[in-house]
Amino acid sequence: MSALEPAALAQPLASDGPPTLTKQARAQNGHRPARTEPAAVRIALTLIALAFLGLFIGLPLLLVFVEAFKRGAAAYVAALSDPDALAAIRLTLLVAAISVTANVIFGLVASWAIAKFEFAGKSLLITLIDLPFSVSPVVAGLIYVLLFGSQGLLAAPLQAWDIKIIFALPGIVLATIFVTFPFVARELIPLMQEQGTAEEEAAISLGASGLSTFFRVTLPNVKWALLYGVLLCNARAMGEFGAVSVVSGHVRGLTNTMPLHIEILYNEYQFGASFAVASLLALLALVTLIAKTVLESRLAEEEPR
Amino acid sequence: MATATASRLTFRKPSVIPGFGLTFGLTLTWLCLIVLLPLSALFLKTSELSFDRLLVIMSNARTLHALQISFGLSLAAAAINLVFGGLVVWVLVRYDFPFKRVVDAIIDIPFALPTAVAGIALTTLYAENGWIGSLLAPLGIQVSFTPLGILVALVFIGLPFVVRTVQPVLADLDAELEDAAASLGATRGQTIWRVVLPSIWPALLTGFAMAFARAVGEYGSVIFIAGNLPGVSEIAPLLIVIRLEEFRYADATAIASVMLLASFVLLFIINRLQHWAESRGGRER
Amino acid sequence: MSARFPFSRLAAAATLALSLAAAPALAAEVTLLNVSYDPTREFYVEFNKAFAAKLATDNPGTTLTVRQSHGGSGKQARSVIDGLEADVVTLALAYDIDAIAARGLLAADWQKRLPDNAAPYTSTIVFLVRKGNPKGIKDWNDLIKPGIKVVTPNPKTSGGARWNYLAAWGYALKHNGGDEAKAKAFVAALFKNAPVLDTGARGSTVTFVERGIGDVLIAWENEAYLSINELGPDKFDIITPSLSILAEPPVAVVDKVVDKHGTRKVAEDYLKYLYSPEGQEIAAKHYYRPRDPAIAAKYKDKFAPVELFTIDQVFGGWAKAQKTHFSDGGVFDQIYSN
Numbered sequence: 001m002s003a004l005e006p007a008a009l010a011q012p013l014a015s016d017g018p019p020t021l022t023k024q025a026r027a028q029n030g031h032r033p034a035r036t037e038p039a040a041v042r043i044a045l046t047l048i049a050l051a052f053l054g055l056f057i058g059l060p061l062l063l064v065f066v067e068a069f070k071r072g073a074a075a076y077v078a079a080l081s082d083p084d085a086l087a088a089i090r091l092t093l094l095v096a097a098i099s100v101t102a103n104v105i106f107g108l109v110a111s112w113a114i115a116k117f118e119f120a121g122k123s124l125l126i127t128l129i130d131l132p133f134s135v136s137p138v139v140a141g142l143i144y145v146l147l148f149g150s151q152g153l154l155a156a157p158l159q160a161w162d163i164k165i166i167f168a169l170p171g172i173v174l175a176t177i178f179v180t181f182p183f184v185a186r187e188l189i190p191l192m193q194e195q196g197t198a199e200e201e202a203a204i205s206l207g208a209s210g211l212s213t214f215f216r217v218t219l220p221n222v223k224w225a226l227l228y229g230v231l232l233c234n235a236r237a238m239g240e241f242g243a244v245s246v247v248s249g250h251v252r253g254l255t256n257t258m259p260l261h262i263e264i265l266y267n268e269y270q271f272g273a274s275f276a277v278a279s280l281l282a283l284l285a286l287v288t289l290i291a292k293t294v295l296e297s298r299l300a301e302e303e304p305r
Numbered sequence: 306m307a308t309a310t311a312s313r314l315t316f317r318k319p320s321v322i323p324g325f326g327l328t329f330g331l332t333l334t335w336l337c338l339i340v341l342l343p344l345s346a347l348f349l350k351t352s353e354l355s356f357d358r359l360l361v362i363m364s365n366a367r368t369l370h371a372l373q374i375s376f377g378l379s380l381a382a383a384a385i386n387l388v389f390g391g392l393v394v395w396v397l398v399r400y401d402f403p404f405k406r407v408v409d410a411i412i413d414i415p416f417a418l419p420t421a422v423a424g425i426a427l428t429t430l431y432a433e434n435g436w437i438g439s440l441l442a443p444l445g446i447q448v449s450f451t452p453l454g455i456l457v458a459l460v461f462i463g464l465p466f467v468v469r470t471v472q473p474v475l476a477d478l479d480a481e482l483e484d485a486a487a488s489l490g491a492t493r494g495q496t497i498w499r500v501v502l503p504s505i506w507p508a509l510l511t512g513f514a515m516a517f518a519r520a521v522g523e524y525g526s527v528i529f530i531a532g533n534l535p536g537v538s539e540i541a542p543l544l545i546v547i548r549l550e551e552f553r554y555a556d557a558t559a560i561a562s563v564m565l566l567a568s569f570v571l572l573f574i575i576n577r578l579q580h581w582a583e584s585r586g587g588r589e590r
Numbered sequence: 591m592s593a594r595f596p597f598s599r600l601a602a603a604a605t606l607a608l609s610l611a612a613a614p615a616l617a618a619e620v621t622l623l624n625v626s627y628d629p630t631r632e633f634y635v636e637f638n639k640a641f642a643a644k645l646a647t648d649n650p651g652t653t654l655t656v657r658q659s660h661g662g663s664g665k666q667a668r669s670v671i672d673g674l675e676a677d678v679v680t681l682a683l684a685y686d687i688d689a690i691a692a693r694g695l696l697a698a699d700w701q702k703r704l705p706d707n708a709a710p711y712t713s714t715i716v717f718l719v720r721k722g723n724p725k726g727i728k729d730w731n732d733l734i735k736p737g738i739k740v741v742t743p744n745p746k747t748s749g750g751a752r753w754n755y756l757a758a759w760g761y762a763l764k765h766n767g768g769d770e771a772k773a774k775a776f777v778a779a780l781f782k783n784a785p786v787l788d789t790g791a792r793g794s795t796v797t798f799v800e801r802g803i804g805d806v807l808i809a810w811e812n813e814a815y816l817s818i819n820e821l822g823p824d825k826f827d828i829i830t831p832s833l834s835i836l837a838e839p840p841v842a843v844v845d846k847v848v849d850k851h852g853t854r855k856v857a858e859d860y861l862k863y864l865y866s867p868e869g870q871e872i873a874a875k876h877y878y879r880p881r882d883p884a885i886a887a888k889y890k891d892k893f894a895p896v897e898l899f900t901i902d903q904v905f906g907g908w909a910k911a912q913k914t915h916f917s918d919g920g921v922f923d924q925i926y927s928n
Contacts, residue, residue: 138522138524
């Protein structure tokens with residue numbers, strides 16, 4: 001009875017963790033009558049699932065693009081080449097780049113400590129890493145204001161050194177790192193836990209250094225989970241609204257990120273322009289997500305194991 | 306993976322792999338700087354309130370109602386995602402249909418789309434003159450600006466969490482077990498109920514809890530569609546914002562702290578649950 | 591470069607340096623941050639251009655960049671309190687600037703430093719209804735009739751909504767012989783007719799105009815005109831009630847910030863220019879009622895005549911109104927707790 005397989009250990013399909021199972025299951029898919037449902041049931045279930053997805057995800061997505069192009073392609077281009085829009089796009093890309101880098105480094109370091117060693121209080125540590133995920137974005141912004149605002153706990157030293165954190169780039173970056181904090185780590189930890197320590201132990205006992213073990217053994221094993229984490233983290237970093245809204249100050253052309261710019265345009269009754277910028281973000285997300293799926297399946301086919 | 310009981314007595318089980326001190330230290334430091342220190346500011350601010358004042362704030366009818374809306378609707382949304390998310394996973398993993406990869410990819414859209422955009426798009430769709438709202442209006446169903454609208458937004462943002470947690474587990478499920486069950490004469494329904502469901506149950510539960518945790522704090526997508534009537538469709542995060550705009554920081558942080566504690570307890574339970582599932586699975590293997 | 595007149599050279603350099611120090615704000619490039627509330631965006635875009643042009647002609651070589659930040663008035667005030675370095679604030683109500691002053695960022699008597707309570711332009715509260723006014727809404731008492739759906743933002747988060755609320759209260763008070771209990775019942779009935787409370791004035795306009803919710807939108811006069819112009823003159827009518835409130839959106843220089851940036855002179859000139867005929871004209875163009883009698887006369891046809899009362903007359907000032915009506919457990923909370 002392996003009713004409780006390490007089931008919660010989420011991992012992407014393409015990982016070559018416990019080998020063969022995935023591909024075997026896939027190869028057998030639909031070939032054995034005992035393992036599937038009658039065709040009518042299959043079709044019905046597929047249609048229900050697709051209808052649900054269409055209603056909740058497809059339609060909102062479609063609406064964004066329809067509204068974006070409602071006023072024509074020229075208006076679309078004009079909305080995106082507006083200097084304030086360009087400034088917002090630049091700022092968003094910069095913030096996302098910094099936050100993703102920080103979270104990749106943290107994710108790798110943290111998952112090494114958590115997955116490769118057994119120690120007391122591990123559940124607590126994982127919970128703390130997960131915590132930002134369930135903190136309301138509003139609260140995420142608020143805590144940095146409480147800390148770095150001019151009424152905040154660190155107001156005096158910051159003013160003495162004339163360091164600006166909130167209503168400037170550092171504050172926006174910090175809030176973004178906070179809300180995307182768990183995403184890389186939580187992709188890596190379960191996979192690395194499942195892969196165990198045997199390969200690393202073997203490498204070490206053959207005389208490899210810790211660092212080269214990490215780069216030669218561990219990293220290749222988790223690269224797809226890492227990529228997946230990076231994509232999620234990046235998408236979330238570019239799209240974060242609530243937390244950034246609290247610490248940004250909304251100064252046009254200076255501290256407005258794309259989501260904030262979208263809100264501003266919407267509030268200026270420039271619905272077309274607002275949806276145009278929104279569609280750009282949605283498009284970016286779509287392309288990365290499809291690229292990810294394609295990459296994954298390529299990898300699954302390439303690997304003979 | 307078997308954990309000897311003795312190892313629990315020491316802080317760390319010995320290992321030949323190097324780098325524990327360094328990585329553990331870095332993890333803790335970074336965690337403290339980015340997460341724990343800022344969050345402690347929240348509790349510090351809340352502690353400015355006397356206990357009596359805290360009680361008054363938390364027992365205020367409006368606060369209670371906002372918390373009730375946030376937690377109640379999040380629970381409902383997570384339950385809907387548990388059922389339909391589970392179905393979506395089943396279809397994605399077990400069946401083939403055209404454009405499956407595209408469908409698989411767009412599951413993450415709610416996660417990647419800025420919440421404000423999601424809110425604006427959903428409100429436009431479900432308003433009485435929207436694509437869906439205009440179909441529902443003759444039936445007397447109003448979605449936008451009612452608690453039902455909040456539910457729609459919360460289902461939207463929670464879906465990827467259920468799907469992405471369950472999907473890999475179902476994909477990796479040992480096919481031999483189902484074959485064995487079938488060859489022993491189990492019907493398809495029995496196999497799914499007795500073999501498949503118990504295996505993916507922990508993942509489903511984790512996804513459910515994640516969708517719930519995410520929904521409780523959601524702000525951007527909800528405020529557009531909610532209507533924001535106090536006591537009817539006002540969510541707890543909005544009440545925090547309202548308190549802030551009244552320059553009542555301590556009140557805002559009090560509500561925030563309570564929500565934060567609830568999330569922490571919830572997440573801790575999820576992680577214990579996973580740990581328990583892992584160790585049981587490990588021992589029996 | 592001979593050393594023939596070293597002292598005179600030095601003196602010249604010193605004079606130059608001194609003159610620069612005396613007017614550091616007017617040297618070459620100046621940036622101002624104007625933190626404002628939602629409905630002023632379009633107005634300040636035009637005003638900033640006009641002021642920058644004037645500054646460039648008066649002080650050749652000077653280029654001015656005015657950065658804008660817009661949002662709900664309360665939220666903007668909070669940002670300034672928390673460290674957003676605004677050289678000037680132009681908010682929806684005096685209470686929000688008072689809150690900034692209470693944190694020591696500007697002098698408590700800021701409202702005395704400029705004419706007309708530091709409010710260079712005024713507005714009032716009017717109704718936006720669907721074309722042809724199908725529900726026959728003429729005045730405040732039509733809004734509490736059963737079946738009328740009223741759209742207004744939440745007074746707790748929106749400055750504009752507080753003006754809406756107070757205007758309704760003032761009307762009810764006058765028509766009930768000053769009976770506070772009846773005024774409260776009137777306002778309660780009005781909010782009972784509100785199906786949505788958006789967090790900001792712009793959100794409410796979108797709800798009414800784009801979503802088609804409600805029979806009447808209670809709005810700033812300038813917002814009502816703007817939304818008609820932007821979103822469809824053929825779809826809406828503006829109804830001016832018999833009595834409304836004189837809304838005075840105030841402006842102020844933030845002392846602490848301009849002293850730190852060395853921008854006091856430009857910031858003060860910027861606000862004074864709001865009172866100039868040019869500034870008043872731009873304000874009138876954007877449907878703010880000008881203070882200048884000459885400009886007001888010129889744009890007389892643009893604004894419907896309406897009997898106006900001030901917040902000081904009926905409520906004894908912002909601090910008192912805020913405390914009685916919008917504080918925790920105040921009248922607004924009582925309306926919603928029943």
